[in-house]
Amino acid sequence: GAVVSQHPSRVICKSGTSVKIECRSLDFQATTMFWYRQFPKKSLMLMATSNEGSKATYEQGVEKDKFLINHASLTLSTLTVTSAHPEDSSFYICSGGWGVQNIQYFGAGTRLSVL
Amino acid sequence: SQQGEEDPQALSIQEGENATMNCSYKTSINNLQWYRQNSGRGLVHLILIRSNEREKHSGRLRVTLDTSKKSSSLLITASRAADTASYFCATDPYNTDKLIFGTGTRLQVFP
Numbered sequence: 607g608a609v610v611s612q613h614p615s616r617v618i619c620k621s622g623t624s625v626k627i628e629c630r631s632l633d634f635q636a637t638t639m640f641w642y643r644q645f646p647k648k649s650l651m652l653m654a655t656s657n658e659g660s661k662a663t664y665e666q667g668v669e670k671d672k673f674l675i676n677h678a679s680l681t682l683s684t685l686t687v688t689s690a691h692p693e694d695s696s697f698y699i700c701s702g703g704w705g706v707q708n709i710q711y712f713g714a715g716t717r718l719s720v721l
Numbered sequence: 722s723q724q725g726e727e728d729p730q731a732l733s734i735q736e737g738e739n740a741t742m743n744c745s746y747k748t749s750i751n752n753l754q755w756y757r758q759n760s761g762r763g764l765v766h767l768i769l770i771r772s773n774e775r776e777k778h779s780g781r782l783r784v785t786l787d788t789s790k791k792s793s794s795l796l797i798t799a800s801r802a803a804d805t806a807s808y809f810c811a812t813d814p815y816n817t818d819k820l821i822f823g824t825g826t827r828l829q830v831f832p
Contacts, residue, residue, distance in 0.1 A: 708813045712763035
């Protein structure tokens with residue numbers, strides 16, 4: 607299956623700092639990349655959809671100035687959590703979509719802890 | 722909310738037993754997919770069933786789809802301890818490239 611690499615897997619930071627998470631599709635070109643947030647024992651909450659070379663489309667209630675998404679190439683999308691606060695602590699997962707059947711291939715996730 | 726509902730929320734069984742999870746959704750779809758998530762990890766695609774299909778098999782997995790009831794089920798036969806994970810259904814609605822994920826079923830298989 608297609609491989610998506612997400613880095614870092616875990617980050618601990620101080621309140622007020624910014625954190626960048628990278629998501630790379632390694633063996634395919636993802637037409638679309640997705641960023642999700644997941645709370646403990648809960649389902650995935652879609653934050654935004656990004657396409658290469660265009661602005662990300664954010665879901666309702668997600669602050670675009672808080673969660674900056676850059677999709678510079680067909681294989682790389684980044685999520686920057688700006689001025690992180692403890693309430694931003696969560697598990698963030700990216701995925702790459704491929705093919706007409708819209709199967710998504712997921713990264714391993716990033717656990718963000720803001721102190 | 723568009724999110725699908727899954728039941729049960731949690732399921733505990735012994736190795737060798739079958740596990741059945743159900744998913745209900747709200748919109749018209751192109752297909753429905755099932756994903757698995759091990760604790761603290763990303764999701765892995767398991768199986769996809771198209772809207773014009775009623776049943777599909779893959780190894781020990783059996784998926785059914787009833788579009789008139791907007792529901793699907795995932796059956797795992799002869800479960801193993803390694804099947805312990807959370808399972809999510811995801812629908813691919815018309816006219817969007819997003820997937821709508823269900824609330825998930827946490828499956829625990831005891832050796």
